[in-house]
Amino acid sequence: MNRRHFAVQAATLGAAAAGLAGWLPAMAADEAPDALIKRLSDELLALIRSDPALRNGDVNRIMTVVDAKVMPNVNFRRMTASAVGPAWRQATPEQQKRLQEEFKTLLVRTYSGALAQVNDETITVRPLRASPTDSEVVVRSEIRGRGDPIQLEYRMEKTPGEGAGWKIYNLNVLGVWLVETYRSQFATEINQRGIDGLIATLAERNRANAAARRG
Numbered sequence: 001m002n003r004r005h006f007a008v009q010a011a012t013l014g015a016a017a018a019g020l021a022g023w024l025p026a027m028a029a030d031e032a033p034d035a036l037i038k039r040l041s042d043e044l045l046a047l048i049r050s051d052p053a054l055r056n057g058d059v060n061r062i063m064t065v066v067d068a069k070v071m072p073n074v075n076f077r078r079m080t081a082s083a084v085g086p087a088w089r090q091a092t093p094e095q096q097k098r099l100q101e102e103f104k105t106l107l108v109r110t111y112s113g114a115l116a117q118v119n120d121e122t123i124t125v126r127p128l129r130a131s132p133t134d135s136e137v138v139v140r141s142e143i144r145g146r147g148d149p150i151q152l153e154y155r156m157e158k159t160p161g162e163g164a165g166w167k168i169y170n171l172n173v174l175g176v177w178l179v180e181t182y183r184s185q186f187a188t189e190i191n192q193r194g195i196d197g198l199i200a201t202l203a204e205r206n207r208a209n210a211a212a213r214r215g
Helices: 003-023 033-050 059-073 076-090 093-117 178-214
Strands: 122-125 136-144 150-159 165-173
Touching (some): 033 122, 033 165, 059 093, 059 165, 076 165, 093 178
């Protein structure tokens, strides 16, 4: 597996790692973010290896898992808003809803094929450098398998109230933050065609990805 392909796989693992809570007993809201990432990552690897549909990149199966298990553990509204940039504040509630839906579908379809590559990878989470009072942290980890190790970082925030706990809102693979990568792409589309144009572009890309998989 080349480094680029493995990097995509690493992004897939990171994007899904936060969702393993749904397969496990309820977690304490005060669980340390690095301990959370380590436990969920290990469980995710085991889940992928034991579920042929996930391993084969079955988009419907992956989407079901994402909706039921991943999304409650990711601040996806914040992730989408950051990717869209300043235009998010001008978007209507319906446009914001559509943006989140299409962006989620894009990420799932983009990375679903990489699940088939999961084999003997292991994940090491580095000790957290943060104060107990910090509400936002960066958790750093490393994925080892075939090829060079992949550095994977998570930006996480501690949320209060109902559903309190640590949530992921951005990922860094090989020095590239996911949100910032999409922000530059989205900004170009918004400048040319506005929010509705971005929604239409995302929807078209998702239809094309779906057709390509069927083909």
